[in-house]
Amino acid sequence: MNRSELGVALRVLRNASGKAGKAVARGAVMSQSKLSKIETGKLSPSADDVDRILTAIGVSDDVKAEYMNAARAVATEATAWRLIQRAGLHKAQRQLQAVEARMSLLRLFQPVLVPGLLQTPEYMRAVLSRHEDLSEETVRRTVAARLERQEVLYDETKTFRFVITEPVLRWLIVPPVVLAGQLDRLASLSRLPNVDVRVVPLAGRKHDFPNHAFVIRDDRAVTVETVHAEVVVTDPRDVALYVAKFSGFARHAMGGDESTRLLESVRDELSRSREGDQ
Structure with missing residues (x-):
């Protein structure tokens, strides 16, 4: 089943259910126009789109599993950052919030930024403000949306596993005072019972290369951040590659009290350097 065939099959399922397109679109949190384009093969649906449409239609678990397998097998999508920005960065944050509300496990590897x-x-704000083409209003709305999205960390029905590299703690993309406060935040969040923050130290022999950042949501989809685009991978074979890579870095990373001590040590270094500059 290719993507256009998948759209037609979704339309057949919706018609069989007796539900109007407007009702299904509303339940799937998308415009009726988008649903229509998916059903007519004019727009390729993402795996997340298919998941939401099937849920809104109300199909059985067996039917849903069959269609989701088909959706994941054909879906590897790249969306240019300029298009995401044009649509609204705050809207992208809200879409992520909706996705994370439905997942139970998030694994994130980040070698560059917190x-x-x-x-x-x-x-x-410091990271977003580096982009000169973002207005102050865009920055404000995006920060507000991301802060709202962070509330999911306190939902103990979900598990969050973060692996970052030690350079993330030291990379002065922001002033030392901002980075020091950020490290305090990392240490604080790592104490939540459902949040695990691990740090791959610079010292010691390494087993792999930190190519780029990626996020695994459950075992269903991986989001990869490249310079020009956000790539979503849903083929189970490819997802398994990222799960294995994450697990390898997690095994060789500091966790618990050890990572907390490293966070506090780097924070103290930043504080001393700030005092020396005064």
Whole structure:
């Protein structure tokens, strides 16, 4: 089944259910126009789109599993950052919030920046403000949406596992005072019972390369951040590659009290360097 065939099959399922397109679109949290384009093969649905449409139609678990397998097998999508920005960065945050509300396990590897779910408002603003084409209003709305999204961390029915590399703790993409406050935030969140923050230290022999950041939501989809685009991978064979890579880094990373001590040590270094500059 290719993507256009999948759209037609979704329309057949909806018609068989007796539900109007408007009702299904509303239940799937998408416009009726988008649903129509998916059903007519004019727009390729993402695996998440298919999941939401099937849920809104109300199909059986067996039917849903069959269609989701087909959706994941054909779906590897790349969306340019400029298109995400044009649509609204705050809207992208809200879409992620909806996705994370439905998942139970998030695994995130980040070799460059503090993960968005763990960022302080000051860190967010400093990172976003580097992009000169973002207006102050866009930055404000995006920060507000990301802070709202972070509430999911306190839902103990969900598990969050973060693996970052030690350079993330030291990379002065923000002023030392902002980074020091960010490290305090990391240490605090790592104490939540459902949040695990691990750090891959610079010292010691390494087993793999930290190519790029990626997020695994459950075992269903991986989001990869490249320079020009966000890539979503849903083929189970490819997802398994990322799960294995994450597990390898997690095994060789500091966790618990050991990672907390490293966070506090780097924070103290930043504080001393700030005092020396005064």
